[in-house]
Amino acid sequence: MSTPLARVKERFGTKEKLVNAVEKLTTDELWIANLSSDRDGTRGLGHVSNAKLLRLHDTLSEVKEKFGNRSKLIDAVLKAEGRPKDADYRIRLEKFAVPRLYDQYKAKTRKATS
Secondary structure, eight states: OOOHHHHHHHHTSSHHHHHHHHHHHOSTTTOOOOSTGGGTOSOOGGGSOHHHHHHHHHHHHHHHHHTSSHHHHHHHHHHHTTOTTOHHHHHHHTTSOHHHHHHHHHHHHHHHHO
16 A cells, blocks of 8 residues: 555656646635635645545545536535425535535435445
């Protein structure tokens, strides 16, 4: 099993390239401002661990490919949970970050197939 640093070097070359790749995916379609740098802080994605950056990149890439944007992912979560018309629950889900939404979607669809 390789280390996160080895995976970063294998897939991206350097951490800076990984951070740039993640930043390209953090558009308004997929991202909600939840980093300190998004709130005028000094710490941004460069201070996040390699393992978390790799997971974030993989998750954002998969969501972008499969759903296109957060809104469609939220629609899929609502449908998977059998609550497609629940407006209050939709408002609550809109506050969640993409990784949390995607984990919730995968958990619900996994349960449905079991």
